[in-house]
Amino acid sequence: MPQGSDQRDEEVEDRDDRGSAPTADEVDAAREETADLLAAMQMEAAIDVQAGEDAILVSINGPDAGRLIGRQGQTLDALQYVLNRLSREGGPPVYVDVEGYRERRQATLEAMALRLAQKAIAERRPVTVEPMSARDRRTMHLALSKVKGVTTRSRGEGAERQLQIIPVAAKP
Numbered sequence: 001m002p003q004g005s006d007q008r009d010e011e012v013e014d015r016d017d018r019g020s021a022p023t024a025d026e027v028d029a030a031r032e033e034t035a036d037l038l039a040a041m042q043m044e045a046a047i048d049v050q051a052g053e054d055a056i057l058v059s060i061n062g063p064d065a066g067r068l069i070g071r072q073g074q075t076l077d078a079l080q081y082v083l084n085r086l087s088r089e090g091g092p093p094v095y096v097d098v099e100g101y102r103e104r105r106q107a108t109l110e111a112m113a114l115r116l117a118q119k120a121i122a123e124r125r126p127v128t129v130e131p132m133s134a135r136d137r138r139t140m141h142l143a144l145s146k147v148k149g150v151t152t153r154s155r156g157e158g159a160e161r162q163l164q165i166i167p168v169a170a171k172p
Helices: 003-017 024-040 071-086 101-123 134-144
Strands: 046-051 056-061 094-098 150-155 162-167
Touching: 024 046, 024 056, 024 071, 071 094, 071 101, 071 134, 094 101, 101 134, 101 150, 101 162, 134 150, 134 162
Parallel strands: 056 094
Antiparallel strands: 046 056, 150 162
């Protein structure tokens, strides 16, 4: 067995003992990979990388950072995907945010979900939301799971998948 494999097995065991918290080496590797990607993209930005409870959290800020978000976060999602692919096999997931975009997007989606739920209830008919990413649909499903009087479902396939908000008849 290669020498590096023994070391990796010990790191996995260590992570399991600590509840899957990322190691300092994994955090440093994520910081380096992020810096290398941004340099290759000729972007200047400040990178803050932290160990979360069970993931690595990367926050990017700076004058060029807005370009990393893209339309409805698509570029940000792609950056996160690449960083996760670059991470070592079996390592913790890497979550990337730029200029607090993900938090703002979540708040916007939750507000839209509540507004559309009220519309579905008032009009007593289903409301269908434009196609959106799986992450955005999930955010809306979760927000609406707490709302009485509506249920949700996704319909369609691939990039055309939509969220449908359906009013539920009140039981006497």
